[in-house]
Amino acid sequence: MNSLRVGVVGGSIGGLTAAVLLHEMGCDVEVFERSGAALQGRGAGIVVLPMTERYFTELGTSLGAGGGTAREVALTLTYWSYIDRDGTIVDEAATHNRFTSWNTLYRALLERLPPERYHLGYRATGVAPSAESATVEFAGGGTRSFNLVVGADGIGSTVREEVAPGTPTTYAGYVAWRGTVLERDLSPGTAEIFADAMVYQVLERSHILVYAIPGPGDSVRAGERALNFVWYRNVASEAYDDLMTDREGVPRPGTMPPGLVQDRFVEALHADAYAQLAPQLAELVLACGEPFIQAIFDMSAPRFRRGRAILIGDAAAALRPHVAAGTAKACADGWALRDFLAGAVDLDGALAGWEAQQLALAGRIAAKSRAMGEASQTAGTMVPGDPDWRFGLFGPGN
Numbered sequence: 022m023n024s025l026r027v028g029v030v031g032g033s034i035g036g037l038t039a040a041v042l043l044h045e046m047g048c049d050v051e052v053f054e055r056s057g058a059a060l061q062g063r064g065a066g067i068v069v070l071p072m073t074e075r076y077f078t079e080l081g082t083s084l085g086a087g088g089g090t091a092r093e094v095a096l097t098l099t100y101w102s103y104i105d106r107d108g109t110i111v112d113e114a115a116t117h118n119r120f121t122s123w124n125t126l127y128r129a130l131l132e133r134l135p136p137e138r139y140h141l142g143y144r145a146t147g148v149a150p151s152a153e154s155a156t157v158e159f160a161g162g163g164t165r166s167f168n169l170v171v172g173a174d175g176i177g178s179t180v181r182e183e184v185a186p187g188t189p190t191t192y193a194g195y196v197a198w199r200g201t202v203l204e205r206d207l208s209p210g211t212a213e214i215f216a217d218a219m220v221y222q223v224l225e226r227s228h229i230l231v232y233a234i235p236g237p238g239d240s241v242r243a244g245e246r247a248l249n250f251v252w253y254r255n256v257a258s259e260a261y262d263d264l265m266t267d268r269e270g271v272p273r274p275g276t277m278p279p280g281l282v283q284d285r286f287v288e289a290l291h292a293d294a295y296a297q298l299a300p301q302l303a304e305l306v307l308a309c310g311e312p313f314i315q316a317i318f319d320m321s322a323p324r325f326r327r328g329r330a331i332l333i334g335d336a337a338a339a340l341r342p343h344v345a346a347g348t349a350k351a352c353a354d355g356w357a358l359r360d361f362l363a364g365a366v367d368l369d370g371a372l373a374g375w376e377a378q379q380l381a382l383a384g385r386i387a388a389k390s391r392a393m394g395e396a397s398q399t400a401g402t403m404v405p406g407d408p409d410w411r412f413g414l415f416g417p418g419n
C-alpha cells in the first residue's frame with residue numbers, strides 16, 4: 022500500500038494528520054484546501070487528548086517543537102472546579118487536562134508535510150469514486166484522480182454528498198458563545214481562580230466553562246496566557262437565523278466570526294452574564310469585546326466509504342463539543358487509516374476494516390456527546406462534579 026496515490030480534500034487538523042502519516046508511510050499524498058491562505062484558528066482553544074498529540078508524542082518531541090526548537094505550547098491545568106452564582110467553589114477534582122490553541126496544533130502539523138504537497142485555493146466540487154480509483158473535481162474545472170480520496174472537508178463536506186448522500190445535519194437547539202480575554206486584562210482576584218483550574222458554572226438549562234490557553238506568541242507562562250470561555254445557550258430555531266445574521270445583514274450559518282455579532286445580541290449576552298454568572302465569570306465575559314458564536318449540530322454519516330472515497334473527522338461525524346474530542350477523533354481516524362493500510366495487501370479489505378472500526382467509535386462518542394448536551398440544555402440534569410463530564414474520546418481523559 023506504500024505507493025498509493027492519495028488525495029486529501031480539506032487541509033485542517035484531520036486532513037493534515039492523515040496526510041502526514043500516509044506521507045511518512047511512503048504514500049504519494051496531496052492535500053487540497055479550499056482556503057486561499059494558510060488557515061487561522063478562530064482564536065479559541067482546544068483540549069489536548071492523547072490522540073490529539075500522539076503524532077508529536079511518538080516523535081519523542083512536544084507539540085509545537087518544530088524547527089528544532091523544543092518549545093512547550095500546551096499547558097496543563099490541575100483542577101476541574103465548579104463554582105456557584107456567588108463564585109464559591111462547590112466541587113473540585115484533580116484532572117490534569119492539557120490545552121493548546123488551534124493555531125498551534127495546525128502549524129505544528131503543517132510543518133511536517135513538504136509544502137509542495139499542500140495546495141491552497143483548491144475547492145473540491147465533487148468526487149467520483151469507482152472500484153479502482155476516485156476522481157476529484159475542483160472549482161474552475163480541473164480534475165485529479167487518485168487510488169484513494171480522503172474527505173476531510175468538515176461538517177459541510179462535499180465528499181460526503183457522494184459517500185453518504187442525504188445525511189442530515191440537525192441543529193441541536195443551542196449555540197456556544199465563545200471568546201478569549203488576556204489573563205492580564207482581568208483583576209488579580211478574578212484571574213486567580215482560573216490560574217490552575219478549568220472552571221464551570223451550571224446554569225438553568227445551560228452551562229459555561231473557562232480554561233486558559235496559550236496567549237500571544239504561544240506563551241504558556243502565567244500572566245501571559247489567554248482565557249477562553251464557552252457558554253452554551255439555548256436558541257429556538259425561530260430565533261436562530263436572526264442571531265446568525267451578521268451586523269451587515271449577511272447570513273453566517275454555523276459560525277459567526279468575532280466582531281460580526283450584532284450589537285443587540287452582545288448586549289443581551291452581557292446583561293445575562295451580569296444577571297446569571299459568578300462574578301469571576303461575568304467579569305471575563307464582559308471583558309471580551311468580540312465574542313463569536315458556533316452553533317451546535319448533530320451529524321453522523323451512516324457510512325464512511327464508497328469505493329475509493331472515504332470520510333474522516335468532522336466530515337464523517339461531528340460531535341457536540343462537550344466531550345472535547347472532535348480534534349482527537351479527527352486524528353484517530355487518520356491513525357487508524359495508517360494502521361489498516363500499513364502492510365495490507367488488499368486495499369478494499371483494509372478500508373472495510375477501517376470503516377467498521379471508526380463507525381463504531383464515532384457512534385459511541387457521538388451518542389455520549391448528545392446525551393451530555395441534552396442533560397445540560399434540555400433535561401436540566403447536569404450536576405456539578407459529575408465524573409461523566411470529564412473530557413475524552415475513548416474514556417475519561419483518554
Ligand SMILES: Cc1cc2nc3c(=O)[nH]c(=O)nc-3n(C[C@H](O)[C@H](O)[C@H](O)COP(=O)(O)OP(=O)(O)OC[C@H]3O[C@@H](n4cnc5c(N)ncnc54)[C@H](O)[C@@H]3O)c2cc1C
Binds near residue numbers: 054123
Ligand atoms: C479555520 C478553522 C479554525 C478552527 N478553530 C477551532 C478552534 O479554535 N477551536 C476548536 O475547538 N476547534 C476549531 N476548529 C474545528 C476543529 O479543528 C475541528 O472540528 C476538528 O479538529 C475536526 O477537524 P476536521 O479536519 O475533520 O474538520 P475541519 O477542521 O472542519 O476542517 C475542514 C477543512 O476542509 C476545508 N474544506 C471544506 N470544504 C472543502 C472543499 N470543498 N474543498 C477543499 N477544502 C474544503 C475547510 O476549509 C477546512 O479547512 C477549527 C476549524 C477550522 C477549519
